[in-house]
Structures are given as structure tokens and as C-alpha cells.
Amino acid sequence: MRDHLIFTLAATLGSMGELAGHARRGSWSWPGRSSVLGLCAAAMGIRRENDFSALDRLGMAVAIFAEGDPLRDYHTVQSVPSAAARRPQSRGEALRLARQSVRLGKGGAETSITLRDYRVGTLYGVALWGNGLAVLREALLRPAFTLYLGRKSCPLSVPLAPKIVAASDAATALTRLSLPPWQRGARAHAIATEEDLPGGRVETRQDRPIDRIAWHFAPRTVKILPCEIAPGVAGEAAA
Template identity: 55%
Template sequence: MQPYLVFTLAANLAAMGELAGHERRGSLTWPGRSEILGLLGAALGLERGGDFSALDLLRVGVAVFDDGTLLRDYHTVETVPSAAIRRPNSRPQALAAARLRSSTTITLRDYRTDALYGVAVWGGDLAPLRDALATPHFTLYLGRKSCPLSAPPGAKIVTAAGPEEALDALVLPPWRQGETASWLMTDAEPGDTHVEQRQDQPLDRMRWHFAARRVAVRKVAIQPKGRSA
């Protein structure tokens, strides 16, 4: 038995990072380790270049209640050749200088609608994280800044034999009560039969560099009946 911090992530729009190209940025179906640690850092008030060493020691499990429905958004982006004008004072000035030399392209952004996840965190000092999630320093997003949470995380600390048992104590949003999580993702252990690789272990947050992580995907049936502490 050990303490776990459990909380929910619900959002009308969510975007879980994938390999990002210029023309298309996709979304995976559940938030990875880097996204969870970044959200906790935002709650604590850490800047991207801040000290994440305590957070990097944490272990994370994610239960998927609803991975949402794919929504694709189309953007038009106008680019200006660098030779058109040097050091413009504004984008309109750069576009005016470029005249017919600018080019417009369509880029794609993928989102997940009405997603709902449960998160279990363990292996560190959990009380400051619980308090920070209750009164976050920065706005909490489930991915991009266009994806704020649609409900408070309802963070609480419980004692359990494992992350699956701990997630039974989640507090789901009132309009999602009674839903069941079918999948649980955690760090892979010896003996796990279904293991995938996820590129979500932070290496350099300023340069957006991430390492591969082995993730165990477990079939579960988590239906929380927890209430606010």
C-alpha cells in the first residue's frame, strides 16, 4: 500500500501531442507522461525552463474513460520570404513588403472532443501537487492553449495497493458520473503482455526533445464512486 494522487482531466477539446510537422499536427488518443508533468508544472507555476527535477521522479498512470471524437481544424498560414524585408516592425509591414511574393498554405490541427481521463501519480511529495491542482498558478490545458479543462481536476490523495485501485476513488464531473474506464496505461513492468512505445519522456523541454518510453496497456473496468474530500 502506498499513497497516490488521483485526479480527472476533462475537456471539450483536447490535443495530445504527436510528431509535429509544418502542415499537420495530429493528436494521440490519451495524454502522455510529458503532458501530465507539464500540467502539474503549470499548476505549480513552473515556467518551461524551470526546475522539473521533482516532477521527473514521479510515476504516472492514465485511465481512459473516453478518448473523444476526432475533430480536424483547418488553418490558412501566410508565409513571407525572409528576403522580402529584414526586421519588419509588424506582420502587416512584412506582408505589405512581400506583396505578391508571399505564399498561403493550409495546415491541419487534430483535436479530440469531449475527452475524459483519470490520472494516478505516485512516488513523490504529493500534497503540494494536490493543493496546486485545486488552485493552479497557470490555467490548466489538456494540450494546446485552446483546450482548457471543462471541470476542476478534483485532486485527492488515497492509499491503495496499485494505480487501478487508487483510480476507483476518482471524482468524475457530475455530468460524467457512472462512466467506466476500459484501459489503463502505466510504465511497463516485466511480465506485461501488451507493451507499446510512446515518445513522451522529457529530455529537453526548451528544445521539445523527448525519449521513448515503454508503456503497458492493460484492460480494466474502473467505475469510480468517489466524492470530493
């Protein structure tokens, strides 16, 4: 038996990262390690340049209740390369410099369309294990910064309802989740876990943060196990 910190992630709109270029920002169908640890760090008031080592040592599993429907936003981006050398202090100043450049025949703002992917109607359960769970639970109850699921445009639908439970594995611990009232009776159909368990399939994700300033991520191996996790119904978590 070991202690697990479990909590619920529900959002009308979520974006769970993926390898991203300038033209497209994708979204996985469930939150990876960087997403969950970033949310925990925000709750604890840890800024990107601060020490994440305690969070990096935590084990993690994610129960997938609802992956949501895909949504793509065609996002217009405007850049002002002609103004960059003059170091404008605001976007308004940069656009004024761009208009001046146009009048001088030097070119102005450049507009491009990029793609932003989201998931609509998501529900997940998270289990963490390791040291410092009690401190993290208190932070999730009273977060230092606003929490959201991936991007600032994706606020959480309900409080996280974190609790610490003792269980033999993450799937069993996740049967103790507190789901939103409109999701009572929901069942998870799979769990993505770092535990070395038999069965399932192995998936590699580039979601283990190694440099948060430069946005560098290392590969991580997770086991995807089909399971039946029904919070509030004892004995219905079986990998």
C-alpha cells in the first residue's frame, strides 16, 4: 500500500500539449506529465524559472473518462519584423512603427494564420505518488495562481477536490475520485500510468520537462491499460 494524491480535471475546453511548431499547436487527447506538473506548480506558486525538482520526482497516472471532441481554432498572428530593431515597448507602438515603415516603402506588419487544437468536454482523474503529497494537496485546495487545462483560455469547470488515499496501485486509488455532479456514474475506459504493470500497450510521449525556460522536453514511456474505473463503486477498478 502507498499513499496517492488524487484529483479531478474537468474543463469545457482543454488543450493538452503536443510537439508544436509555429504554424500548428496540437493537443493530445489526455494531459501529459508536463501539463499536470505545470498545474501543480501553479497551485504551489512555483514560477517557470524556479525549482521543480520535488514535483519532477512524483509518479503519475491519468484515468481517461472523456477525451472530448476535437476543436480547431484558426488563429491570426501578426508580426512586425520591421519594428523589432527599434525595440517597441508595446504592441501599439510596434504597429505605429510598422505604418511608418510602409510609408517609407520598407514593408510593415506580416499576417499569418496558425492552427490551435483543443478538446471540448474533457474529464480526467489524476493520481500522484511520492513525497510531499500533503503540501501539494493544500496547494490544490488554495492555489497561488489561477489553474487551467493547458491554456489560459481553458479554465477548469469545477474545483479539483484533491484527497490523499492509500491503495495498492493508481487504478484502485482513482476509484475514490470525487466527480462533478453532472458526471456521477461516469466510468474511465483507460489509464495511462508510469507503473510497471502487465498488459496494455506502451506509448512514448515527449512530455517530460527538462528545461522549462527553453521549452525542452524528453521522451517518457507510459503504459496504456484498458480498465474500468468507476468512482464511488468499490471493487470496479481492474486493469
